[in-house]
Every structure is written in structure tokens, then in C-alpha cells.
Amino acid sequence: MIHIFDGATGTMLQAAGLKPGECPELVNLERPEMIKAVHRAYVEAGSTIVETNTFGATRIKLEHYGCSDKVREINIAAVKAAKEAVEGKAKIAGSMGPTGRFIEPLGDLDFEEAYKNYYEQASALAEGGADYILIETSIDIQETRAALIAAKDATNLPVICQLSYSEDGRTVTGTDPQTAAITLDALGADIIGVNCSLGPEQLLPVVKTLAENTNKPISVQPNAGLPKFVNGKTIFPMNPEDFARWTPKLIEAGATYLGGCCGTTPEHIRAVAEAAAKCTEAVRKPVKKMLRLTSRSKTVEIDASLPTVLIGERINPTGRKKLAAEIKEGSLLTVKKDALEQTRAGAKVLDVNMGVAGIDQAAAMKRAIKEIAQMTTTPLAIDTSDAEALEAGLRLYPGRALINSVSAEPERIAKFLPLAKKYGAAILCLPITAEGVPETADKRIEAVRGIIKAAKEQGLDDGDFLLDALVMTAAADAKAGSETLRTLDLYRKEFGYPSTMGLSNISYGLPSRPLINSTFFAMCLSHGLDAPIMNPYNDDMQLALLASSALLGKDPNGRLYSKTMQAKGEIKTQFMSNGTEKAAKKETAPKDSPEGIL
């Protein structure tokens, strides 16, 4: 079914007598007939959803007009006016616009203050009887996240999330439509869309990208073209016919909620409604449920069909005394350095562990995530066993994080899975049970099966799981290596979800550990390891990854390998012989070989 939103409201209010500098939302209380007339005009033109006149009706915004004590009244009045105007002929979307301030660390607004701001407004809109919450015209994904989490907490209404993209295809704070679609979908947005800033022509590719990255309905409310400045005035150039010419294309691209933003009038909406009436909803191709993590401005996909994703393990005070001491003192110097340098060294996800004894882990995690998310675009894995620290991190991370980790232990499952669902995070499934680490692949599969079952009961789904194959010590258990490889084989066969592991355990207690580690790494990659958790500064591992990628078709024909190796120069080491006419090196011969000599 295709829904028709309304168009611009502000310009119509101004035309009806609202003075520049006057608070548009006070109209709801003081001159409701003025806004009702606007609503009626749109319903008459064909709107099936009208937006309440509450774009700036948050406490933060209303403060400018000295009426921050009227948040509840204004929002309730706005819904009431809209309902009276539409007389049952349209649904009411309770509009929530930007605060005008940036959330930390980009600005000085605390995430929780933003959350409270939207919680208050969403509550009032719901109390007034709105049918939807519409978060719109946002230029910052973090603000949208705060509003969305608040709307979900405050109401049971479906939530529409519309960001505004600039001509470079990103929001002002850097989010692209793919990343927005993935982040907001995971976070529970019901309808995902775009409004303002650009005209329908420019928003068409945005709609396409949104539709390729979420199965949720798509909304689009363009401006009447790109603004022109004529005689010192901003003019939106598209007339209703020009504007509505894009309607069939937007519908074909996947939009089912269409309206207008700046410069649009009831005539524009009438043209859109008429054009839409001749169209049928597009049959959208379901999005492949692939594991995708996001930062504020980047999506990282983890899948067997794609290059290996390196998860950087360095931001972890375990075994790093200096780092632990810094974290304890509140310094993030090394954390920030490691975030940057791991990213430079090829890490595509950064693991963040703040597990230092005797500190406030939640506070430390918040600080670290704020800093790292500001410095790099690399998605994060929040690595903690502390549910409070996990929630603190997930809440203010401006993307879709990975939770490291959810084991099969009942307490972990009970505490972590609801947080994963609420904050739209993916989970690293660790097949450790209350009894400890299962030795066999079959028992690991069984443990993971339990985690996934519980996760699906919580509402998680394909695309939310990264499976850890677990690595034990070869020196202690002769089967350690082969059971891990078999676990990888079985993961692929039974679940088809991507896999991960921290490898370096395998070589514990053996000499020349880099040789064992890189050899095992190559084996694991050839058995389908998708996202190793490793030290990206380790050149052996990087070389093994480069060579393995060339061998496994993830670097087709070894192009990146050749380029990188040519830049490094031919590798020659003490043990890399050229294998031609050279004499045998006796020291390599296993001890029992001379028995073969007569």
C-alpha cells in the first residue's frame, strides 16, 4: 500500500500570518485553526498521513522561545488539532525534528539529555493519540539513535526515521544511506527514509540504497528541487508536475511512503497522490541477511563471499601493564594510538576491552568509545563481561556494534541478548558452557545451537551472528588444531554464519610461535574463517593473510598480494631457500630420516 504524506507546513503558516521569529509550535496552542487549515488542505489534496506541527516542539528547541514548560501541552494540542482537521481521513505522524545541537563528542549535548528531550516529546505525541512517531530531517545518526531509542522506550508506536543527506551522499556528520539503513533497521526503526535537503532526482539513488539495505518500508519526502537564490530569496524551483514526475520512479525504487518537504504545497502533494494512484508498490528483492557492522560512517560486511575481515585485538589491557595503568589513570593515549594504527594496519573492526580491575568499567567504556568513534570510521566490537559496561557502550556507540561475546552460560544469555536486541548489535557466539570449553567440534556446535536458539527467541535473526570456533593449545591437546578446523567446517555446514577466532592460543608452549600461528591461520582461512581477531601489527599474520587471500580467490589473481609484495621487495629469510640447485640442509631433516640411508 502506498501512503501519501503532506508537504511543507512552515511556509503555509507564514502565508497564513505566522511572523518570522515567532514560535511555529505555539500555533498549536494559541491558533489551532491556522494549522488545522494546513492539514485540511493536504488531506483534501490526497495526503493519507499528516505530520503534526511539532518539528521543534522539544524542550531544547522550545527554550529559545521561553516555553520549555509547555512541551507536553504543545505536542498534545498539535495531535488534537491534526485529528480534528483530518476527521479520520488520514493518519497522524507525530513529528520530531533536530534539537539544533550536536551530541558529544561532535558537540556538547549529552546523549542522555538528547534521549530525555525526545522521550518527553514522544510521550506527549503518543498521549495525544498520534499514529506514528516521525523522526525527521536529522543530519546526525546519533541524534536519530537517541530519538529512536527514546520513542521505542516511551511509546508502542511505529517509528519512521528520516535522515537528510547532502549532495555528497552523506549526512552532515558523515553517515551514508547504507550505513543508516543497517544501523536504524537493527535498532528497530519501522520505516526508514529520507527527507529535505535535495530534490526527488537526487533522492532517487538514496531510496534505492535504502531499499537494498533494509527490508523495512521506505519513506521519501524531497524538497521541490534544489534551492535557488533569486533576489535574496530562496526559491524551490519544481512545480507540481515536475515534482510528481519522479513519483513512479521513487515507487519503483521501493518507496511506499511519499510526501514533500521544503517548497512543496498541497498542489505538489495532489500531483504526487495522482501519480501514485497509477502505480503499484514495487516487489522488492529481500536483502541478503549478511553480518554487517557499522560505525557512524562506514559499513563492514562479513561473509564467506567477501575478503577476510581483520578484527584488531590490541585495545585490551589483558597482559599489557602499561595500557592497564593508563586506563586506570583515565588516559586514553595508547587506546587512541592503537585505534588509529590498527586501522592503518588493516583492521576493519576494532575490539575494545576496558577490563581493568578496580575501575568503573562502564565509564571507561563510554570514554573509550566516544574517543575511538571520533577518530576512526572502523566499526567496534564491545568486549566486556560486564553487562553495565556493555549497555553503556552500546547505547552511545553511533553505529551497529559487535558484542564480544555471548557464551552459552545462562547468565550471559539472560543479560546480554536483550541488550543486543535493544541496541541493534550483532553477537559473537562463544561456545563456552557453564562446564567450560567443549573439547570436540560437535559439543561446540551444540553450545552455539543453544545460543542461537535463545537469540532468535529474543528476536535476533540471521545476520546477527558471528561464530567463534575456539582455539585451544596444540602443545596440550594433540587434537586442538583439527577440532578447531572441524568446528569451522561444521559451522559452515550447519549455520552458514560467518566465523571468527583468536588464533594465538594455538601456539602456547611451543617454540617459534609466529610460525605455528601463521601456519594455523592459513589452515583456518582455507576452512572458512571469515574474521580473525588478531594483532594487525603482526607482519607474519599479515603476510599469511595476504598469501591466503590470493590462494582462496579473495584477492583474485593475487593482485593486491603482488602489489604489496613488490612494494616490500622479494622476501628472503634465513630459512627461505630458493629450492633450486642448493644442497640439502641437514638440520631440517627429521631425526628419523637417516634410517633410510643404507
Added chain:
Amino acid sequence: MIHIFDGATGTMLQAAGLKPGECPELVNLERPEMIKAVHRAYVEAGSTIVETNTFGATRIKLEHYGCSDKVREINIAAVKAAKEAVEGKAKIAGSMGPTGRFIEPLGDLDFEEAYKNYYEQASALAEGGADYILIETSIDIQETRAALIAAKDATNLPVICQLSYSEDGRTVTGTDPQTAAITLDALGADIIGVNCSLGPEQLLPVVKTLAENTNKPISVQPNAGLPKFVNGKTIFPMNPEDFARWTPKLIEAGATYLGGCCGTTPEHIRAVAEAAAKCTEAVRKPVKKMLRLTSRSKTVEIDASLPTVLIGERINPTGRKKLAAEIKEGSLLTVKKDALEQTRAGAKVLDVNMGVAGIDQAAAMKRAIKEIAQMTTTPLAIDTSDAEALEAGLRLYPGRALINSVSAEPERIAKFLPLAKKYGAAILCLPITAEGVPETADKRIEAVRGIIKAAKEQGLDDGDFLLDALVMTAAADAKAGSETLRTLDLYRKEFGYPSTMGLSNISYGLPSRPLINSTFFAMCLSHGLDAPIMNPYNDDMQLALLASSALLGKDPNGRLYSKTMQAKGEIKTQFMSNGTEKAAKKETAPKDSPEGIL
């Protein structure tokens, strides 16, 4: 069914009047009643098979008595006398003993002369009407091979092969019972056994070993204990009761053909027959059909459950100008050096390729095999596309060789498979068809399926196959690596036979080839590669093998790895960082990673 052979004949003939220095086999022609009386005594004692008095009735032996012109007459007369004596109450085994000379290169007897010698005798024994050919008391597997091939060529009779082992458990020329059982079974011996040299107590473990290594019936004819020298005379100490006390044990160990050799009399045989009558044939556990290659004195098993077997590739003039020139000149200096040094470097099988254009390849192959088989105990792979060179090599190789290779090309199948069957060789199956190298794993499986079907029609069976997974060039084909790995997976799944490959093709055209090769090697090992064909002097590959063996449980808990690496000293190379507090190495970072930095 348990068969009872006879006992000693020579001592009885001497007792009946044969003078020392007289030719025992002339008795058959000149005094047949004398030998008939011996046969009658044994049949009366319970023998169900008597041996003809032809132990020395070969041309080479009879020459000592100046009667090499009577080979045919003597052998025919011997069978006739035996038949007349047993009056249908026993079968006749035509005995063929050693020539007294060693075959080249251990002695000066040409293999073909030995073959002719036995061919002539076996033909006459068959002409006389013998029921079996009995090759006995051999101290050299090569002589047994010559006699067995000759007997198979000359007659359709079942052939019994009995070697004599010294107290060290080997024949005089070094063959152990396991190696003998495997070699003779493959070569078509119908019954495999042991006679002379030792008493029943010492032969019991030999019988056990034979029974564990072949499913063929086992024969055992011990001496009457270990000889003692008393008053300058050789005495065999066991009386019939002592001797027959071992009969149940020998039967339990798997023997179904029992008799006696030096020092045994009709009374010994009577005791054996009586003891055997109270026994039932042992139910033998079938031998696992595993790929096993042998040299004169060593068995090498290739199986997923066992350590990786390295096949040394160096004895090959392809791309080695100096070696090619030497071979052309008839020098085997480098060939011999490579045979020794590859064995020292850990090769468990040596590939031998004499493919130099413009030379007599069969002659070159013969020379090389003679020399190498004399210097090392390492089994050989005969690597040639020339059927004549292949037969020349197989014929005089004193063990069970591997044929490298049988492709799916019709001519190869038609010419090579009958040679494999005749000479008891295993085959390396190369999935190359008349159309060339199949790109996909599925097509390779199909090609191998064809080779195996044709081979089984020729009488080859499980345990005769080594499957080449084929390695193409990753730089030319992005799927090269993964298709080879998939081929390994499918080989294991469909056939369960061991696998091989020459790996170095994979890195052709890429920089730092050792890195690619050793990385791919680890992957292939983890996908079940059992027997790589490689340069054993290559330390990278050796290190990858050592590390992989520790990881895959083939070197449990990395014991050999640790020992070897500790002897080498910790490996440190320019690219092996310790991965702790070190700064990132920017040169390793893939080119696209800085995009992650804001």
C-alpha cells in the same frame, strides 16, 4: 583348510645312498625309486602336498654338475616320480630354490638371466603336471621376484613364495617379512610364507607379521630348531613332539600350509599333521587396504591416519640443465647425490624421472633404479610417460613402486594399467583427460573415477591408488587454490584414498613464491593432503610441514616440532615481529586501509 607339506628330503636321500657332491636332482632321472620312497614316507606320515626333488634343478645350478642340458627332463621326471609315489593322495608342489648367485647390483647375475632360469624350470614343472610352483628358501627378494614373474609368465599354477629370514628378522639381502608380504602379494603370489633358517619358535612372529600384511594364505616350514654344532656335525635339536608343539600356535597365527625344512623327518610331519588335525583354521582379520610402497627393505604407508609422506621431486632433469647433461652422458653422480640427500632431508619416497630427449629412456631408468635402490631404502616412484621405460624400471625395482602417473587419457590407461597389475605397482592417478586439465574439482573427480574404474577392471584394488589433486596457477586463475582444496575434500569423501600433488605450480608468476607455496602447503595439509611431491631441501616447506604436523595431530603435542625448532634456535626473520608492544608497520597495511582514518 589346513595343508601339510613334507619335511626334509636331502638328508633322507643321503641316508638312502646319495653321496656328498652328487647332484641330488639327477636322482629323479637315474634312481626315481629313491625319491619316490621319500615321498611315500611323507604321504604315509600325513603330507597332503609333497615337494618335487627340484630345489636345484635350474640351469644355473645344474651347470655345477655339467647337466644344464637336462633341465626339462629332470623337472618333468621329478614331477612324474612324485605323482607316481603319492598315488593321488597328495598334491605336488614343484620346488624352485635359489641359484646361489645374487642378482645385480648386489651380485653379477642379470635379472633377465635369473628370469629365464626360472621360466625354464617352471615351464618344465608345469609340463610334468605339478599342482603348485613353490619358490623357496630364498634369501633375496629380487630373486623371488624374478622367479615369481617367470612362474606367472610360464604357467597358470598357483605360486607359493617362501623366503628365509635370519635371526635379525630380515633376509640376507635385507628384506623384512612385512615388506616381503606387501611386495609379493602385489606381484601376484598366491601363497606367501617362510621356510628354513630358523625353528618354529622363531618363525612364529614372522608368520604373524605376514598374516598382518597380506590376506593371502600363509605357509611355514621351519627347521627342527636352531642348528647346533656337535662333534663337527650340524644337529637340529627338536624332536617331533617339540616341533609339533608349535603347530597350534602357527595355525592360530594364520598359517594354513605347514611342513618342515632342515632336520625334519616323516615323524616330525606325522606329529604336525596330528596336531593340525585338532586345530581349525584361524579366522584372520582382513588387512586394511592402505597404500603401501616398498623398497627392498622398507615399507612406507601413506594414509590419513599417519604422518605426511614427503615424495622427493629432485631426481628430474626438467629445468635442470646440468642434471640433464649428466644423464645424457651416462653419469648418475647428481642422481645418486640427490637420492641420498633427499632421503637425509626427510623424503620417504623418491620420484625418479629420466626424461631427457634423445636418450634410451628405458636403459637410463634401469641404470638409475639399480643405483638408487642400492644406496637408499627409500621406495621409488617411477616417473615417466614412456611405457617401455616404465616396464624396464618396474621389472627390476626390488619392491613395490609407485607409477607416476596414470592419467585419464585412453593410451595411458591402456598401456600403464596392465604394467601396474603385472609388476604390483601402485598408481598415481592424474585427473588429466584427452581434453587437458579439468578446471573444476567435480571434473577432476570424474576423471579420477574413470581411471579407478579402468584400474579395477584390470584387477587393481583399494590400496593401489594415490590421487593427485592437481595444482594450477593462482595468478592465472583466481579459483586455482580453492578448486584444489575442494578436490582434496571430494577425494576424501568419495574415494577415501590418499592424495598427492606437486604444489609449486600455485605460485607461478607471483612474487615471494616461497610464501605462497608454504601457505598453500599448510592449507592443503589441513584438507587432507597425504603425500606432497616436493623439494625436500626447501626449508620453508619443511617448516610448514613441521608446524602443520603439530597442528593436525600428526606430531602429537608438537614434540618433533619442538625438538627440531629448539635445535634450530628460535626463528626470527625480518618479517616476524613479536607482536607485543611494537608499533604498527605501515608497509604491511593494505593500500585501502587509510580510508578508515577520519
